[in-house]
Amino acid sequence: MAAAPAGTDDGVPRERERYTDAAWQAMEEAPSFASQVGSQYVESEHVFQAMLGQTISATGGLCRRILEKAGVKAPDASAKVADWSSKQPRVTSPGGAAPPANAAGRSLVSMIQDAAVLSTQFKDKFISIEHLLLAFGRDKRCGQRLLLELGVSEDQLKEAIDAVRGTKNVTTQNPESTYEALSMYGTDLTQMAREGKLDPVIGRDDEIRRVIQILARRSKNNPVIIGEPGVGKTAIVEGLARRIIEGDVPTALQDKDVISLDIGGMIAGAKYRGEFEERLKSVLQEIKEADGKVISFIDEIHTIVGAGA
Known part of the structure; x- marks a missing residue:
């Protein structure tokens, strides 16, 4: 200085x-x-x-x-x-x-x-x-x-x-990592679908319908997609985003935004103890403030366990 x-x-x-x-x-x-x-x-x-x-x-x-x-x-x-x-x-x-x-x-x-x-x-x-x-x-x-x-x-x-x-x-001393956290650490899959950036999903209709069914519940509405690497777990979520844009979902899901969260990005550069938790809290707060409009997707959700420790 x-x-x-x-x-x-x-x-x-x-x-x-x-x-x-x-x-x-x-x-x-x-x-x-x-x-x-x-x-x-x-x-x-x-x-x-x-x-x-x-x-x-x-x-x-x-x-x-x-x-x-x-x-x-x-x-x-x-x-x-x-x-x-x-x-x-x-x-x-x-x-x-x-x-x-x-x-x-x-x-x-x-x-x-x-x-x-x-x-x-x-x-x-x-x-x-x-x-x-x-x-x-x-x-x-x-x-x-x-x-x-x-x-x-x-x-x-x-x-x-x-x-x-x-x-x-x-x-x-690093407040920027908590500002506009959802856009900083998230990718709007519905916007990508709207812009034609997501390919059609083939052969996963049953799984997509099951995810839609769970999301439409009033409670116990958090599906976890389990499978070996490369079998198309992320593609199911992309298929959901496409269906929302096409209007091929129940009324309760028609105005939702599917946001894919980048947990690796939240962890990267977190120098101070608790900084990852602050970033995650900021993301969750913005999701809460969206008043139910956001469906968050966490790829490789097991990476959260012990993250930032």
């Missing part, structure tokens, strides 16, 4: 434990963006560039996800902030090269101070990407102007953040 200019006490939290992993990573990468354009100080736009550079995954890309939810294409935002940054005053050393930028500029100090206040207002335990993004949008020097040029207001940003976060708070 960029250091404060000598002789200043700006009150900016610099402890690693105050930030989420993604937020701290952005702060660490920001000086390289400042150096690329010959800036003497690390400013708010350099942190914004670092946040935009994080790819969308279970552990990052939250800035992109929020902006895209607000209707902004990430490449457009990257191009605009890069253009702004390149037009700012440059500093060169006697040899003509840009000196390394390692001091926090005023806009960055203000951005982090605002982000810390926002994290408190959100009742979050850590300063996260969404706090930095909102604080950047309040920066009159750069952020406010850039986001308005991209057609995004602070209210729209907040709505996008609410859409991504839902009712969740930042209680871990």
